[in-house]
Amino acid sequence: MTIPLTLIALSALAGLASSATPIDRHALVTRHDVVLTAFDGEHSLQVGNGELAFGMDITGLQTFAPFNTMSQWGWHSSPLPPGQTVADFKGQIWDTHCRPVRYMMEDRAHPELSTWMATNPHRINLGRLGLELLRKDGSPAVVGDLKNTRQHLDLWHGIVTSEFDFEGDHMQVTTACHPSIDAIAVRIQSPLIQSGRLSVFLACPGDDSSQFANFVGDWAHPGHFEREPTSEPNRLNLVHRLDNQSYQVALSWKGAALESGSNSIKLRGDKADEMSVVCAFSPSTLPKKLPDAEGAFAACRKEWPAFWNRGGAIDFSQSTDPRWKELERRVVLSRYLMKVNEAGSLPPQESGLVNNGWFGKFHMEMVLWHEAQWALWNRWPEIEGSVSFYKKQLQAAKKRAADQGYSGARWPKALGPQGQEWPHVIHRTLIWQQPHPIFFAELDYRAHPTRATLKRWLPIVEATADFMASYAYQDPKDGRYVLGPPLTIVSENTDPRTTQNPTFELSYWRFGLRTAQEWGRRLGLEPNENWNTVLKNLSPLPEQDGLYVTHEGIKDMWTKFNFEHPAISGAYGLLPGDGVDKATMKRTLDKIVATWNFEKTWGWDFPMLAMCAARLGDTDRAVDFLLTKSAGFQFDERGLATGGPFPYFPSNGALLYAVAMMAAGWDGAPERNAPGFPDDGKWVVRWEGLNRAP
Helix, strand or coil: CCCCCCCCHHHHHHHCCCCCCCCHHHHHHHHHEEEEEECCCCEEEEECCEEEEEEECHHHHHHHHCEEEEECEEEEEECCCCCCCCCHHEEEEECCCCCEEEECCCCCCCHHHHHHHCCCCCECCCCCEEEEEEECCCCCCCCCHEEEEEEEEECCCCCEEEEEEEEEEEEEEEEECCCCEEEEEEECCCCCCCCCCCEEECCCCCCCCCCCCCCCCCCCCCCEEEEECCCCHHHHHHEECCCCEEEEEEEEECEEEEEEEECCCEEEECCCEEEEEEEEEECCCCCCCCCHHHHHHHHHHHHHHHHHHHCCEEEEECCCCCCCCHHHHHHHHHHHHHHHHCCCCCCCCCCCCCCCCCHCCCEEECHHHHHHHHHHHHHHHHHHHHHHHHHHHHHHHHHHHHCCCCCCCCCCEECCCCCCCCCHHHHHHHHHCHHHHHHHHHHHHCCCCCHHHHHHHHHHCCCHHHHHHHHHHEEECCCCEEEECEECCCCCCCCCHHHHHHHHHHHHHHHHHHHHHHHHHHHHCCCCCHHHHHHHEEECEECCCCCCCCCCCCCCCHHHCCCCCCCHHHHHHCCEEECCHHHHHHHHHHHHHHHCCCCCCCCCCHHHHHHHHHCCCCHHHHHHHCCCCHHHHHHCCCEEECCCCCCHHHHHHHHHHHHHHHCCECCCCCCCCCCCCCCCCCCCCEEEEECCCC
């Protein structure tokens, strides 16, 4: 069946509440405050503002574990291989429906250049801010010297308080990230300040182009700061240079005096028992005046409650199912983490601003799982940085399509901040990211159904649909349009040279072309006959033995390819079911549950399956998927999720999208509250401010 996508009543799209009594949002959030009592040298607690994030250990700083200070703007490119330029890169030519097409894959004639293009630019660690603690005998402290450690993340205000005892003296460290300035604020209270046994240090690592590092940078060869002039008292302006690139750092302080080390800057406390430090970072120009630590804390106490009070909220606390609190905890902590890591000026990478997974690059396929949730939670400003990237890259996407003989705009997979591509066979043949801009455009229009929204997205929607129609190949044998080969499917576990007509992609192609036509109709434009022709004659979703299968002609589907993403389910879950027969999908979901290897999947697979189950009316199974015991979809004390390279934020984003959809509903959902949750009295779902899903 093809499920029509029409704008339902605007009041429903605007986010109605499930009851007349407003949710106590302060109680909802604060009952999930994070409290840690032990040092963890692998997982960091964070503060941040979406553009900058600061990972800390149990001391509230980066004292014993050099966790990362990462940003959306902090990138570096190593020097090119000697004697080579990017223009030397040629990629590979593959036969594509009887014509040669050049793809940006590893260039066998230039392997070093191919590696350089994969690793550059890479995201950098801006600096380490930590405590230097001295024992009474003058020797440096070790983490085992700390006693009675307790760390509290006040979610409502975005402020962390860390307390511990050290050789009989008590210490309290308060840490926050300014909500609108890329600056970390710290207040330290301890008798150790008066005794001269405590200082704060700032250090930076040398460049390192590796990936998936808890501690980013080359700490064996630390970098050096250069001082810049400043007329402000108790302030230091610094420059850190990496090859021919640089960024700015500023320190300001109270209750301390400046010392300089060979590779670090130190602030030693004076005769008071309190000192404070603000450390700001900038790609170019630093603020002329920095707020002090108390000013930063005050800004957090204003902005973070505003964040929690705006947009959507879901409260499960009246439920009797014993799992309610864990699901609510995952939702609340995911919302905090997504605000800290994934609400900036660029599409987020899979590990946010925690580390440098995939060299810090972002994947334009995964941006859907990271960012679409903001739309359902009625938080469009947080998504704006990501979706505006499509406009910035539109001309490059058109050139990419034209160079390969296609119309429209072809969107890549893995990118750097200026659109630099990572040459790889999967990156060049993956296609499920192509309709994403149309999906985002539709979410925007549902939240803001105005002519201005339509006109803003029109060039992107048209160029995307033009490529999709151009990419579909008309088979001369039967006249139908096919997708691929070459083609890499969502699960990335079949041969791209032979794979054709995958189920999810066919359904998404239908959704994209149909929605693009609707976009033009809303603006009074004539239908695009080319899009109509492709849509009318696109291959049906492939079936075998009454079940949908990953792609047309696959053999041994349920024994040899029952791992990685069960993307079939996404055609009627994440997507509204274009081309889907509901009964066939129900049988297919049953088969997935019975045969799939859920220990060899990725985190977002479980919310995807939950949405499929919800649309099929199997609401008990939908909740079970969200609370699976599989190792690939777990959330630690901080809310950091498994499911891929740790931490894996597509797990958090997909959870938020699925829960919002299951609570607020979707087009064609049963007319009851929380239609994706069981209607048996065990789940009492109170929600407000959410938007309905397509």
